[in-house]
Amino acid sequence: MNQADGLPYSQACENNKQAILSVLRHGFAQATQVLEIGSGTGQHALYFAEQLPHLTWQPSDQGAYLAPLCLRVSLATHLDNLALPLTIDVMQPWPCESQQFDALFSANTLHIMSKAMVEAMFEGISQHLALGGVCCLYGPFNYQQAYSSASNREFDTWLKTRDPLSGIRDIEWIIQLAARAGMRLMADNEMPANNRLLQFLKEA
């Protein structure tokens, strides 16, 4: 909790937002409508909407995250390019129906979701990301089924203790799911604390 406003607070978001922004500035330079999946506290949504005023940021979340996210966004009245959050649980039909976005962002969700949820998320992306759209996914990944650091190994153990269906995903599997959704990996950016920012382009 943030002592000042009582809303949920993520120190990790504060630590990673500038490094992520440095990639999004180029990756989302032509974007006009960004859909974020699993916005969590909304700190990323507020920061990126403020720093990227040429686009509209559409946050979303589900479950217990949603109400405080809506509150944080509704308090940010100075940001007219920040939309009120959508309720998106990737296992349910997405409420944006036939709407297409030209960019998609999600941070620290793929290792929290079960594999079935990750597959559903890519299915949703295939429906809602326009041709030529850019998809940026932030988080830890394994390479050829190996951890990229001791801290990621410990994190994965912790994740699985909390929920056996969670876990750090193999980048090769994510690239496969992306390909099925018509997306090609354009960049695998190194981020602080052994995280990556994967940048995909929707081609077909």
Ligand SMILES: C[S@@+](CC[C@H](N)C(=O)[O-])C[C@H]1O[C@@H](n2cnc3c(N)ncnc32)[C@H](O)[C@@H]1O
């Ligand atoms: C660790 S939090 C990350 C939040 C935020 N993106 C961040 O970087 O701090 C994991 C997020 O995944 C979301 N999530 C988990 N299961 C989901 C599902 N089935 N559909 C959509 N989002 C989901 C959670 O609601 C939560 O917002």
